[in-house]
Amino acid sequence: MKIAFLRNSLRIRLLAGTLVWIVISMTVAGWGLGQLFHQHVEAQFDVELKNHLDQLTAQLILDEQNQTQVRLLPSDPRLNKPLSGLYWQIDRIAAAGEQPTKAVLRSRSLWDETLAVPADTPADGEIHQHRIEGPQAVALRIVERTVTIDTHSLRLIVAANESLMTGPIADFKGHLWLALGILGMGLTFAASMQVFVGLAPLRSMQDALGRVRHGDARNMEGTFPSEIMPLVNEFNTVLAQNAEVVERARTQAGNLAHALKTPLSVLSNAANVPEKRDDDLARLVTSQVDTVRKQVDYHLSRAQAAASVQVPGMRTAVEPVIQGLVRVMRRVHADRQIEIVLLPDPANLAFRGEEQDLQEMLGNLIDNASKWARSRIEIQVSDESGKFRVSIDDDGKGIAETERDHVLKRGVRADEQVPGTGLGLAISADLARMYGGDLVLAKSSLGGLQVSLILPAV
Amino acid sequence: MRILVVEDEPTLAAQLAECIKSVGYVVDVAHNGVDGHFMGETEPYDAIVLDIGLPQMDGITVLKKWRASGRTLPVLILTARDTWREKVAGIDAGADDYLTKPFHMEELLARLRALIRRAGGHASTEFVCGPLTLDTRSSRASVDGTALALTSHEYRVLAYLMHHLGEIVSRAELTEHIYAQDFDRDSNTVEVFIARLRKKLPPGLIETVRGLGYRLNKAQ
Numbered sequence: 001m002k003i004a005f006l007r008n009s010l011r012i013r014l015l016a017g018t019l020v021w022i023v024i025s026m027t028v029a030g031w032g033l034g035q036l037f038h039q040h041v042e043a044q045f046d047v048e049l050k051n052h053l054d055q056l057t058a059q060l061i062l063d064e065q066n067q068t069q070v071r072l073l074p075s076d077p078r079l080n081k082p083l084s085g086l087y088w089q090i091d092r093i094a095a096a097g098e099q100p101t102k103a104v105l106r107s108r109s110l111w112d113e114t115l116a117v118p119a120d121t122p123a124d125g126e127i128h129q130h131r132i133e134g135p136q137a138v139a140l141r142i143v144e145r146t147v148t149i150d151t152h153s154l155r156l157i158v159a160a161n162e163s164l165m166t167g168p169i170a171d172f173k174g175h176l177w178l179a180l181g182i183l184g185m186g187l188t189f190a191a192s193m194q195v196f197v198g199l200a201p202l203r204s205m206q207d208a209l210g211r212v213r214h215g216d217a218r219n220m221e222g223t224f225p226s227e228i229m230p231l232v233n234e235f236n237t238v239l240a241q242n243a244e245v246v247e248r249a250r251t252q253a254g255n256l257a258h259a260l261k262t263p264l265s266v267l268s269n270a271a272n273v274p275e276k277r278d279d280d281l282a283r284l285v286t287s288q289v290d291t292v293r294k295q296v297d298y299h300l301s302r303a304q305a306a307a308s309v310q311v312p313g314m315r316t317a318v319e320p321v322i323q324g325l326v327r328v329m330r331r332v333h334a335d336r337q338i339e340i341v342l343l344p345d346p347a348n349l350a351f352r353g354e355e356q357d358l359q360e361m362l363g364n365l366i367d368n369a370s371k372w373a374r375s376r377i378e379i380q381v382s383d384e385s386g387k388f389r390v391s392i393d394d395d396g397k398g399i400a401e402t403e404r405d406h407v408l409k410r411g412v413r414a415d416e417q418v419p420g421t422g423l424g425l426a427i428s429a430d431l432a433r434m435y436g437g438d439l440v441l442a443k444s445s446l447g448g449l450q451v452s453l454i455l456p457a458v
Numbered sequence: 459m460r461i462l463v464v465e466d467e468p469t470l471a472a473q474l475a476e477c478i479k480s481v482g483y484v485v486d487v488a489h490n491g492v493d494g495h496f497m498g499e500t501e502p503y504d505a506i507v508l509d510i511g512l513p514q515m516d517g518i519t520v521l522k523k524w525r526a527s528g529r530t531l532p533v534l535i536l537t538a539r540d541t542w543r544e545k546v547a548g549i550d551a552g553a554d555d556y557l558t559k560p561f562h563m564e565e566l567l568a569r570l571r572a573l574i575r576r577a578g579g580h581a582s583t584e585f586v587c588g589p590l591t592l593d594t595r596s597s598r599a600s601v602d603g604t605a606l607a608l609t610s611h612e613y614r615v616l617a618y619l620m621h622h623l624g625e626i627v628s629r630a631e632l633t634e635h636i637y638a639q640d641f642d643r644d645s646n647t648v649e650v651f652i653a654r655l656r657k658k659l660p661p662g663l664i665e666t667v668r669g670l671g672y673r674l675n676k677a678q
Binding site for chain 2 (some may be wrong): 269
């Protein structure tokens with residue numbers, strides 16, 4: 001789950017890719033630069049040692065007593081400071097039948113120490129390098145050569161503390177890694193900024209889509225980068241087409257109703273003239289026309305709702321719809337002197353769906369209540385976590401508990417229809433269920449029926 | 459009582475006219491919105507039956523225009539689209555009631571009677587003036603329980619006077635409300651109907667207000 005999330009996040013993909021690349025580059029650069037510096041410092045160090053060796057060689061003489069002497073001591077002050085880390089030493093190589101003499105001459109810095117050089121005899125003019133342990137058990141790097149003056153074979157050695165070389169290298173490497181680390185962090189920050197800024201349009205696209213889904217907007221609004229704009233335009237086209245299809249379905253359904261119902265009126269009126277009213281055929285026509293009308297109403301309302309249930313971005317404020325219907329009831333049922341009370345809805349709840357469908361559901365219910373109420377109807381809209389509830393209470397005679405289920409299921413089958421009973425409740429219940437809502441009948445505190453319509457809110 | 463029917467389907471319009479006439483009303487028929495609007499604007503009708511789906515000018519527009527120019531007469535709209543949206547639109551445009559096609563003629567007549575009655579401020583379908591009773595449901599009049607034999611024109615004159623009980627009704631007003639638009643009118647015939655009615659009714663019930671018209675005497 002977590003790994004899938006990581007793999008599926010565009011941001012994390014981009015960031016991880018950049019990060020891996022930064023780490024690899026920094027490591028390679030750090031290692032490479034370190035190596036280069038190491039080689040460079042080592043070479044410099046060796047050149048310095050050889051210089052000292054050359055200087056020593058040039059100043060080497062034999063005095064009158066045939067003793068080896070250095071005419072002019074090398075000038076580096078470290079050679080005079082005891083145990084400074086830079087030393088020289090001259091050994092005498094044994095001729096035939098002689099004992100070799102160590103440290104015929106040595107720098108003052110050696111004090112009374114002797115450099116224990118491994119047995120080696122470089123050919124004339126060759127310079128050899130070794131690593132040995134010197135005074136105070138410090139690692140030394142040495143260069144040596146063999147010089148022969150007359151019969152004297154001498155071994156000239158210059159040595160230096162390795163730490164004189166490794167110290168600066170370690171220092172440099174420390175600074176190098178610190179600098180590279182800072183650079184890496186800077187790059188990482190820059191990369192995350194780039195990802196954040198680069199992906200920001202996706203975020204605003206998501207917001208725009210969210211507004212469409214919540215019904216706050218009919219299509220995706222705003223300007224997007226040219227890479228995303230075609231996607232947004234395509235999506236808006238799909239939305240518009242959807243709305244158009246629904247509108248067309250609605251209009252066609254309405255036209256069909258209109259086309260069917262006027263002829264039905266004519267037919268029913270023709271069968272209803274007083275002279276023919278008791279005729280069997282007339283009675284048949286009248287009852288069948290009634291059935292056709294109910295079936296047309298029922299299936300049309302279903303077809304219309306089915307079309308719009310699938311359209312996103314629908315939002316209908318509930319209260320204005322109820323107010324419109326209450327105006328109709330007050331006018332139409334003016335004779336009956338029923339008080340219709342619409343309790344205020346402070347939350348301004350909105351229905352996630354088409355206005356016409358909400359009108360259809362509530363219209364049927366309020367009309368029913370107006371027919372059955374004795375003197376008072378109360379309508380209340382309340383919030384129900386993600387849904388809303390419209391309860392319609394009347395003080396009529398109500399419906400017995402055992403009858404309630406039956407009333408809601410009535411309607412689809414023609415033979416179940418009771419003459420004079422509307423399909424209002426059944427149609428409303430059906431529409432509500434198509435929207436994922438429900439219709440509940442209960443006993444009202446006013447004494448009659450309480451009908452509650454529960455629908456998805458925006 | 460004079461009724462205007464605005465309906466574009468000829469057969470239905472004829473059936474409506476026939477049926478409304480049969481209960482003693484006078485009926486004019488218009489077959490499109492423009493004619494209907496003009497007639498409703500210029501002729502003094504007591505109620506109008508208006509189809510919503512009309513050619514040239516739709517019913518809602520016609521109704522809004524009437525209301526905008528101050529016509530307050532009751533209007534019953536007929537809708538083929540049985541949607542609450544249409545009903546709300548109709549009522550908000552100023553309709554007093556609606557009927558969905560197909561409907562039963564009895565239903566239409568009952569609604570029409572109720573509208574006319576309500577417009578006159580009457581609560582019952584029976585109108586009483588002293589010994590005289592007029593039942594608008596059966597289109598009959600009786601004096602002390604004895605039914606009167608009235609011709610259709612006599613009934614219309616009496617019904618109009620009863621709906622405007624205690625008011626003075628001019629001869630011209632009576633003429634306009636008992637004849638259809640295309641009828642050859644002669645205001646003298648109103649006097650003939652009044653004279654015949656007076657013979658059938660208790661004396662003094664119909665007063666003549668000199669220079670103004672007639673009035674039903676409530677005190678009688």
